[in-house]
Amino acid sequence: MAQTLAHSVTEVHGETAHHHELSFFRKYIWSEDHKTIALQYLFASLFFLMVGGLLALGVRYQLAFPGTPVPVIGKLLPRWLVTDAGAIQPGGYNALFTMHATVMVFLVVMPLLVGVFGNFLIPLKIGAGDMAFPFFNALSFWLFLLSGFILLASFFTPTGFPAAGWTSYAPLSSHASYNGTQAGQSLWCVGLFVNGLASIAGAMNYITTVINMRAPGMKMFRLPLAVWALLVTAFLLLLAVPVLSAAAAMLFFDLNFGTSFFSASNYGQPLLWQHLFWFFGHPEVYILILPAMGLTSEILPVFSRKPIFGYKAMVFAMVAIGVLGFIVWGHHMFVSGMNLMLSAVFSFSTMVIAVPSAIKTFNWLGTVWRGSIRFTTPMCFALGFVSMFVIGGLSGIFMASTPVDLFIHHTYFVVAHIHYVLFGGSLFAIFGAIYFWFPKMFGRMTNEFWGKVHFFLTLTFFNLTFFPMHNLGLNGMMRRIADPTQYDHLRSQQPINVLITLSAFGLGLSTIVFFINFFYSIFKGPKAPRNPWNSTTLEWTVPSPPGHGNFDVTPTVYHGPYEYSVPGMEQDFLPQNQPVPEAARLMPH
Amino acid sequence: MQATAALTVDHLPPQPPPNVIRFGMLTFLASEAMLFGGLIGGYIVLRSGAGPGWQMPEALKNPTTMAQTFVATIMLLSSSFTLHFSEVRILRGQRGGRLLLLLTLVLGGCFLANQAHEWFSLYHEGFWFNTAGIMGSSFFVLTGFHGMHVFIGALLLLAALVRTALGLITPERHAFLDCSSLYWHFVDIVWIFLFTILYIL
Ligand code: HEM
Numbered sequence: 001m002a003q004t005l006a007h008s009v010t011e012v013h014g015e016t017a018h019h020h021e022l023s024f025f026r027k028y029i030w031s032e033d034h035k036t037i038a039l040q041y042l043f044a045s046l047f048f049l050m051v052g053g054l055l056a057l058g059v060r061y062q063l064a065f066p067g068t069p070v071p072v073i074g075k076l077l078p079r080w081l082v083t084d085a086g087a088i089q090p091g092g093y094n095a096l097f098t099m100h101a102t103v104m105v106f107l108v109v110m111p112l113l114v115g116v117f118g119n120f121l122i123p124l125k126i127g128a129g130d131m132a133f134p135f136f137n138a139l140s141f142w143l144f145l146l147s148g149f150i151l152l153a154s155f156f157t158p159t160g161f162p163a164a165g166w167t168s169y170a171p172l173s174s175h176a177s178y179n180g181t182q183a184g185q186s187l188w189c190v191g192l193f194v195n196g197l198a199s200i201a202g203a204m205n206y207i208t209t210v211i212n213m214r215a216p217g218m219k220m221f222r223l224p225l226a227v228w229a230l231l232v233t234a235f236l237l238l239l240a241v242p243v244l245s246a247a248a249a250m251l252f253f254d255l256n257f258g259t260s261f262f263s264a265s266n267y268g269q270p271l272l273w274q275h276l277f278w279f280f281g282h283p284e285v286y287i288l289i290l291p292a293m294g295l296t297s298e299i300l301p302v303f304s305r306k307p308i309f310g311y312k313a314m315v316f317a318m319v320a321i322g323v324l325g326f327i328v329w330g331h332h333m334f335v336s337g338m339n340l341m342l343s344a345v346f347s348f349s350t351m352v353i354a355v356p357s358a359i360k361t362f363n364w365l366g367t368v369w370r371g372s373i374r375f376t377t378p379m380c381f382a383l384g385f386v387s388m389f390v391i392g393g394l395s396g397i398f399m400a401s402t403p404v405d406l407f408i409h410h411t412y413f414v415v416a417h418i419h420y421v422l423f424g425g426s427l428f429a430i431f432g433a434i435y436f437w438f439p440k441m442f443g444r445m446t447n448e449f450w451g452k453v454h455f456f457l458t459l460t461f462f463n464l465t466f467f468p469m470h471n472l473g474l475n476g477m478m479r480r481i482a483d484p485t486q487y488d489h490l491r492s493q494q495p496i497n498v499l500i501t502l503s504a505f506g507l508g509l510s511t512i513v514f515f516i517n518f519f520y521s522i523f524k525g526p527k528a529p530r531n532p533w534n535s536t537t538l539e540w541t542v543p544s545p546p547g548h549g550n551f552d553v554t555p556t557v558y559h560g561p562y563e564y565s566v567p568g569m570e571q572d573f574l575p576q577n578q579p580v581p582e583a584a585r586l587m588p589h
Numbered sequence: 590m591q592a593t594a595a596l597t598v599d600h601l602p603p604q605p606p607p608n609v610i611r612f613g614m615l616t617f618l619a620s621e622a623m624l625f626g627g628l629i630g631g632y633i634v635l636r637s638g639a640g641p642g643w644q645m646p647e648a649l650k651n652p653t654t655m656a657q658t659f660v661a662t663i664m665l666l667s668s669s670f671t672l673h674f675s676e677v678r679i680l681r682g683q684r685g686g687r688l689l690l691l692l693t694l695v696l697g698g699c700f701l702a703n704q705a706h707e708w709f710s711l712y713h714e715g716f717w718f719n720t721a722g723i724m725g726s727s728f729f730v731l732t733g734f735h736g737m738h739v740f741i742g743a744l745l746l747l748a749a750l751v752r753t754a755l756g757l758i759t760p761e762r763h764a765f766l767d768c769s770s771l772y773w774h775f776v777d778i779v780w781i782f783l784f785t786i787l788y789i790l
């Protein structure tokens with residue numbers, strides 16, 4: 001039923017495609033083609049990646065060399081950020097880390113995973129001509145871009161960026177007299193509200209598309225894992241993001257209109273903010289990792305020339321993560337004075353949620369185990385993802401235990417955890433995915449050599465930057481302090497801070513290698529064939545880049561997505577749109 | 590597309606099948622439900638935290654206000670029924686559908702008018718979002734968010750009415766009406782919750 005519908009939708013689309021030439025505006029600005037929207041998301045979020053990266057370097061500069069003027073640009077920076085001499089002020093430092101995290105979470109990792117790969121891959125991988133609602137898809141991108149500008153606009157206000165942390169705990173965030181950044185904090189609320197609208201528009205599109213518009217034969221258990229991951233993610237977005245919107249609205253009213261939701265007087269409750277924020281916040285961190293897991297699950301089988309290990313287990317693990325993700329938020333609040341019994345429950349549910357993550361990790365290992373591995377750049381990043389994610393997941397387990405977390409909460413240990421899962425995890429997977437799908441997106445190949453250089457530099461500097469943060473945290477360095485040298489117990493740690501900062505600059509440099517390779521290859525890279533990696537999923541059966549409407553004829557799907565090295569076949573891979581030959585012996589599912 | 594040609598169904602861009610559009614609308618409403626879930630959840634936490642300190646003003650509890658709001662509630666709920674029957678008629682191509690749609694709008698309008706009136710009189714009693722502590726904050730933000738939704742729903746229904754009159758909504762092509770009506774029913778259901786927690790409990 002759904003499949004025949006999908007059929008007619010794609011056909012209608014294909015028809016319109018041939019009828020009229022699109023104007024420049026409709027082709028590049030208000031484009032409703034999911035592939036163009038994906039590229040718009042890609043360029044926008046890479047721009048925000050540079051912004052977020054620069055903010056991080058500001059943070060690191062301050063921690064290593066507190067009180068010294070910022071070289072070269074120091075004097076040019078606004079006064080809410082630096083002193084007259086050009087050194088970062090404590091308030092400016094707060095502004096830097098607040099915006100760094102906000103930008104990275106809402107304007108970089110989320111749009112890169114969901115906006116770019118969700119848009120690009122879902123229709124292509126399920127054999128549809130486009131998303132169900134192309135208009136809302138375009139709207140989603142422009143709302144996202146708008147939200148980015150709203151957030152960054154606070155730079156130009158007299159009091160500057162918001163400075164209460166990306167978690168914006170009340171009452172610091174809800175009283176202008178405490179945070180001193182009424183305009184910035186208000187823009188933060190508005191920006192996240194608009195960003196949420198963009199996410200919801202995208203999520204409803206993805207869910208509708210995956211459920212209703214699959215090509216004939218594309219059963220749910222024949223969907224590539226990336227599509228499953230994005231589907232679960234879309235549900236998380238749909239159900240978690242509006243809670244942040246509600247909280248942001250309340251915070252906005254508190255700040256500007258004198259309501260008292262989060263003030264301790266008048267029966268308001270500052271703690272309510274934490275509950276609302278983390279009810280959104282924990283599903284959010286899975287929004288930031290599930291698609292990355294999905295993308296990695298596409299790359300590993302291709303370059304191991306083996307089927308994914310335990311396809312269904314992978315699917316169920318993701319669904320389990322999605323569901324459990326809604327009942328663990330309290331692990332961010334162990335020190336908030338919550339009921340100890342409740343704390344134990346959250347501790348337990350958090351340990352339970354680590355189980356499906358572990359299942360996925362074992363399955364990735366099972367996939368590469370005894371495969372004929374090809375160490376291409378995407379494969380290196382995918383393997384990097386698995387390794388770094390394991391480290392981040394393990395530090396998560398430490399913190400999931402309440403008695404341990406009482407000591408390491410709000411220390412650099414948490415910062416190390418965040419970055420192992422979000423940079424070592426999500427961003428590694430994103431880099432891998434960009435290298436992997438670049439040929440399909442732009443019709444050209446990236447440079448392998450410089451890709452590897454990028455990988456090894458990133459891996460090295462990443463670990464040099466973030467691993468020592470575990471030590472700093474255990475040695476008692478708090479998060480969000482502008483000047484560690486003020487504390488006796490931290491003065492001996494300062495060399496580690498310097499090491500971290502120097503490595504962070506190295507990490508910045510290695511990203512330049514990526515950008516050069518990326519932009520050079522768009523114009524000068526060798527032309528890419530349809531299927532450069534000998535892969536099986538549907539996006540590789542159409543030209544690189546695919547035309548408007550994707551498929552000339554709606555494909556029919558005959559089997560699951562990971563048929564590599566099928567016994568009895570000459571070719572070592574069997575694309576999803578090819579019937580199973582007599583001689584082939586597929587893995588039983 | 591062609592601006593000069595008369596606007597008829599044939600000139601509209603192609604759409605996914607109606608049930609796919611409905612499905613999309615339902616996912617959106619799930620998201621809306623979580624928005625209100627967040628607000629209402631926050632309200633419950635705040636209210637239970639305040640304990641006996643939670644005192645709604647007399648102006649809200651006096652019999653006239655209660656009676657008026659009750660009537661407005663009935664009107665809003667019955668508008669769901671008029672809308673339903675209007676939809677049935679329009680989809681069957683029967684007469685009277687547009688009239689019922691208009692009636693739905695009038696009922697919704699009355700609801701909004703009552704709410705505006707109530708806000709106005711509360712303001713004069715000195716009960717406002719920034720003067721009455723957490724009680725005022727939650728009352729006005731909850732009813733305000735909901736009123737906004739009723740207003741948007743009314744605009745959608747108005748657009749649906751205009752489209753029906755122009756012949757752009759037909760028994761074959763009615764996704765716009767479908768979605769506006771789903772939205773309207775949703776807003777009604779939310780009100781049942783709000784009415785219960787704000788006025789009755
Ligand atoms: C094995 C699974 C994981 C476990 C058991 C876990 C556990 C935890 C715990 C207990 C905390 C709170 C620490 C504290 O504030 O004292 C935390 C913080 C955090 N986790 Fe995880 N985590 C896991 C995976 C992830 C993943 C996959 C992501 C994102 C991609 C993530 C992102 C974060 C972030 C951003 C924070 C810090 C939030 C903040 O305070 O700013 N975690 N994690």
Ligand SMILES: [Cu+2]
Nearest residue numbers: 282285331332
């Ligand atoms: Cu969490």
